[in-house]
Amino acid sequence: MMNRKTFLKLLTGSAAAISLNPLAARGQGDPAPARTGLAEPPDTSNWARIRDLFPLTRERVYFNTGGLGPPSGPVLDVLREQTLDQAISGETGHGLFHRAHRTAADYLGAEEEEVCFTRNATEGNSIIAAGLDLRPDDEVIFESHAHPGGSFPWLVQQKENGIKVRIFEPDPNSPEGNLDRIFSMVNERTRVIQVSHLTAPTGILFDVAGIAREARRRGIWFHIDGAQSAGMIPVDLHRIGCDSYATSGHKWMNGPQETGILYIARERMAEVACSHAGAYSLSDYKLPDRMTYVPTTQRHEYGTRDAAPVAGLETAILLQNRIGRERIARHGKSLVDRTRSTLREIDGLEILTPDHPEMYNSIISFRLEGLVSDDIARMLTGDYHLRCRNVTERGLNAIRISWHVYNSEDDLELLASAVRSIQKQSRS
Numbered sequence: 001m002m003n004r005k006t007f008l009k010l011l012t013g014s015a016a017a018i019s020l021n022p023l024a025a026r027g028q029g030d031p032a033p034a035r036t037g038l039a040e041p042p043d044t045s046n047w048a049r050i051r052d053l054f055p056l057t058r059e060r061v062y063f064n065t066g067g068l069g070p071p072s073g074p075v076l077d078v079l080r081e082q083t084l085d086q087a088i089s090g091e092t093g094h095g096l097f098h099r100a101h102r103t104a105a106d107y108l109g110a111e112e113e114e115v116c117f118t119r120n121a122t123e124g125n126s127i128i129a130a131g132l133d134l135r136p137d138d139e140v141i142f143e144s145h146a147h148p149g150g151s152f153p154w155l156v157q158q159k160e161n162g163i164k165v166r167i168f169e170p171d172p173n174s175p176e177g178n179l180d181r182i183f184s185m186v187n188e189r190t191r192v193i194q195v196s197h198l199t200a201p202t203g204i205l206f207d208v209a210g211i212a213r214e215a216r217r218r219g220i221w222f223h224i225d226g227a228q229s230a231g232m233i234p235v236d237l238h239r240i241g242c243d244s245y246a247t248s249g250h251k252w253m254n255g256p257q258e259t260g261i262l263y264i265a266r267e268r269m270a271e272v273a274c275s276h277a278g279a280y281s282l283s284d285y286k287l288p289d290r291m292t293y294v295p296t297t298q299r300h301e302y303g304t305r306d307a308a309p310v311a312g313l314e315t316a317i318l319l320q321n322r323i324g325r326e327r328i329a330r331h332g333k334s335l336v337d338r339t340r341s342t343l344r345e346i347d348g349l350e351i352l353t354p355d356h357p358e359m360y361n362s363i364i365s366f367r368l369e370g371l372v373s374d375d376i377a378r379m380l381t382g383d384y385h386l387r388c389r390n391v392t393e394r395g396l397n398a399i400r401i402s403w404h405v406y407n408s409e410d411d412l413e414l415l416a417s418a419v420r421s422i423q424k425q426s427r428s
């Protein structure tokens with residue numbers, strides 16, 4: 001529901017201008033550019049103030065940003081207001097995509113022409129898997145811990161087009177170990193390497209710049225599934241040097257649900273065919289046989305889209321910039337460090353997340369000897385009101401804790417005491 005303040009702001013703001021100006025309403029264009037929601041900059045001076053920006057319930061502690069990162073108040077305001085603007089004007093709002101591309105590209109260390117908005121990371125991963133020109137028996141390598149959103153697009157290519165999927169077990173101990181494991185699998189049929197920038201089950205951070213360097217040297221396409229990195233750690237794609245990168249907006253960036261960004265390096269853009277095309281994909285065409293793609297990654301944004309989530313995602317980016325992206329990453333990492341040293345004291349508890357300083361950030365996963373993670377997750381979430389994620393992938397039998405901007409050290413005390421009492425119960 002729209003609150004009165006937002007409604008009054010709309011009456012005096014751009015929405016009113018649209019409804020009172022019949023010529024503007026009849027024009028080709030979009031409604032006035034969306035507000036960013038940060039016109040009055042929020043107080044981000046400390047973590048308690050930042051927590052106040054999120055309507056996220058205080059009746060339980062939220063440790064599941066790796067699953068979904070709920071939006072802040074400013075993001076919700078923009079989402080509502082942009083939706084209303086579109087309803088009032090009868091325009092799509094598509095014009096604001098241009099500005100949002102710039103904001104997203106700056107945020108990811110890329111050029112505006114190299115990014116487009118998707119609905120989630122899965123869609124970005126799928127565009128790459130379906131769009132590259134792969135032949136039967138061509139090989140794709142990715143890690144065994146890949147999320148279904150990263151692995152299924154390739155499994156489909158394997159089933160439908162005869163490519164071959166090869167997987168490696170991630171090495172939790174050293175970045176060089178992962179380079180060895182990946183490149184020892186490479187042969188003359190290897191066309192693509194993909195890794196999760198940071199893996200979903202146990203939060204392993206890969207040396208993506210090292211992998212990119214070696215993949216480029218060998219002429220192998222390198223795609224990063226960045227669902228767990230953008231918003232958790234600063235990401236600079238040009239510095240990394242990958243060919244493509246896909247992320248979700250609705251995890252660590254705290255954008256609206258059903259948002260994502262896909263990056264394809266300018267010089268490799270032509271190698272990814274459009275699996276879907278429509279309005280906005282082509283710069284020129286003449287039926288029946290002439291067409292030219294738009295010269296940007298935005299050829300993969302086809303047809304009518306909802307501009308409101310894109311405006312919301314842009315606001316989420318601006319909010320992160322305001323808080324400070326290094327600061328967010330440091331906050332998450334230091335809470336993981338404290339979690340590690342606290343949980344380590346618990347007898348029979350095993351931490352699965354690497355402790356190599358360059359191989360983790362804001363996720364920590366652990367398991368408890370003699371206990372099934374389904375039961376622990378049910379108890380933590382149901383009885384102790386600590387929303388965590390059960391990790392069943394690859395038989396890991398673990399619990400995943402995500403530390404983000406709305407978490408604090410107080411949450412750690414609650415977690416540690418809940419884990420101790422679950423263990424005590426199980427032993428009595």
Ligand SMILES: Cc1ncc(COP(=O)(O)O)c(C=O)c1O
Nearest residue numbers: 120121122147149196200227248
């Ligand atoms: C590494 C990774 N890739 C892809 C996904 C899928 O994300 P989405 O649902 O936004 O497509 C996830 C979700 O947890 C993930 O962790």
